[in-house]
Amino acid sequence: MAATEFSQEQLDEIYAFAVDLGRRAGQLLLESVEKRLDGGSQAIEEKDSAVDIVTQTDEDVEAFIKASIQDRYPSHKFIGEETYAKGQSREYLIDEQPTWCIDPLDGTVNFTHIFPMFCVSIGFIVNHRPVIGVIYAPFQDQLFSSCINRGAWLNEKRRLPLIHKPSIPPMPPTAPGKCILSCEWGKDRRDIPDGNMYRKIESFLNLAAETGSRGGKGGMVHGVRSLGSATLDLAYTAMGSFDIWWEGGCWEWDVAAGIAILLEAGGLVTTANPPEDPDTAPIEDVKLGSRLYLGIRPAGPSDTETGRQSQERTVREVWKRVRQLDFARPGA
Template sequence: MADIDLQAVHDTLVSVAFEAGRMILAANPSSISTDTKLNAVDIVTETDQAVERMVSSRLRDAYPSFAFVGEETYQAGVTRITDAPTFIVDPIDGTTNFVHSFPNACISLGLAVDRQPAVGVVYNPFQDLLFTGIRGRGSYMQRNASLEAGKGLGEKVKLPLGGANPPALGDLSSALVSIEWGSQRDGENFEVKARTFRKLAAARENGGAMVGGMRSLGSAALNLCACAAGQLDVYWEGGCYAWDVAAGWCILNEAGGRMVSGNPGIWDTELDSRVYLAVRGARSGLKELVEEFWKVIGDGKMDYKH
């Protein structure tokens, strides 16, 4: 990676993200063409496809030797993430939110090198909220990110928001946990999720974890960025893809957080494992909270194909 200028890649991705944001904001969700993939809740729009074409064109022009993996051009069983420098892109993460004009949707732009997240840029144009991270150089959040200096441009704040010595993690009873149902709504993967969600919510007297609270932002990338910021303690997901998590994973790592497997017992998980458990940075308690969450899952195991 020594010969890759990660700062230059970051700067290119930020520029691309702002251009994508303008395209997303210009679209009218009530009049654009919409289709489905897996089922009725797995939505793709013409805006997703147009944004990915723009992103692919710009990144291939800027970095012709880098590989490119995008959600809308992914081919099951064919597309692979290798050790080569690879842009991993979700043109609109949170498409269901987008088509409902619910303002939790973003573009997620990641660079992986040796199958490890190296640069991450996540931009929510509806809130003009930008998250960025570069391996070894920290991660940041910026509000009013597309405005000019002196005209409302927000301060670039280093993550986590709690500072260099973020609060310790307690047990699940005090944790704010993000969960997502995903698009697969039957089979064993769905049953593992449903059982785990119920046990997280249930009172301890009934064998539950009595979790402090559960949230669903509808976007894997934004869930990871909220963990990186310290706004969420934990995010658990099964069924998403590398393009959903690559950028946010880098941002989480640089904020002192940790990504492990969403299946119990696996501390080192792959970028394309499709099963993830993210925990915010903290001065203590991370290992204990991960193990407590895995205990809630119990013998359950999610298994998603590529």
Template structure:
């Protein structure tokens, strides 16, 4: 069995270096474009960061494969194979980035044989580096992470997002899910605007659960192993095993909490990330200026 520690260290160093581009652009005026909806944004910084990350990784590991948010938006395949694969979100929280709301992350996951080997989430403005390697624990700025272990849903803080899906069915489903959770009741529902950082809150113990429908594999792949290595659980919103391509996830402090959330929330239909292998997530219409 291969040890992918060298790749992890390379990814961490590259993430920190590339974050300087995001930080330098954070307070500047941005040229914003639309992808799948009025709430699904992309900037030149997203494109630049992904290009730099992929170029540097390809130079170091020329046989490795990639799944990148902006590459997929431009029409590249979403295809997870057994080959070593880097799953990249150059800026998770682009709307935050555009509005200077200080939760903006680079998210990088690494899979081999379709299994997660490590994940890196760097919350750039906060200077918080979350990372985990399979079987070796999860860490925040070098300190071990532990999920809360909470088993009582009525004592939980839950994190979620409305997301970029804005049709009537998606909006009514997502708002109804929040209503049903608050009626349990849970202690509170929170949102930071970046799925990767949201999910990492479960690993820190600061939140007890996270769920979402409609995100993509690059949003949650890295955080999924961080939560699991911190002692949390990750599953589909219907209670089945986690599938990063399904666009549905619950991450929780315990199986009991995850199962309770799966009994309460509902999912709206959304196409899998690996459905129609070479597709453009913006429906083939390209990227439009705002």
């Protein structure tokens, strides 16, 4: 178990540090937005494009986070989106060492358009298991955080998932019916017959269409949501707002913090790609670097099932309706 290398006291201290770091990094993102809005002495010169500003903010915030972590925990490994993306390798680099896996700015397109669904994402991983997660969306001042054994929280005061009294509801008996599906169109828009884009859309359609249609695959989800931020998709799944998050193509820094929070809230995360026999295949913990994720919200028991059973039933029903995606990579 991940936490065995650290005492709870040590983890609590790291958690407090991560929450503070997330808030400060988010504040930098917000200041960058406000610079774009307010003009005056901080006005952007016209020669600077919005894209340059984002790149600069992205790099500045990552440098700030990295320096803060290396100052406080010099022995820990650090993987950030910006430093990683500049290298040549696409290998999965996380091993059993304590590792910080961070995205200084998730939802970059949203950030450039000042759509509030952007955030900083800070995950702390031990033995491949994200044990601490901090996600801060500064424009709407929503902080999602968790530490193993300490629960998951919204703004450090409301326990996640939000619907927890008198008890967390089980997944609906008709799931994916009555569920909110969270999914993203992503960046792979190549017009390749049976390629990732078409497989994604076919999967969305199966989950959305009226019950039993499309050769029995129609899932009649309650709603389909796309926010443009895998990190916030996970945060809202931990909150209980989204029931199912199905995604391929994002990276470990997009999901490390969100997986920590979703797991601590009581959710389940496994692979997006359906196995050969979705009815009986084992439901394994997700591989962090797999780029293929299926998250299910926290669920409580019903008269006939444990919460976990209702989640696993939902995983299998999703698997029956989705296509395999191709996001293979070395090392994962």
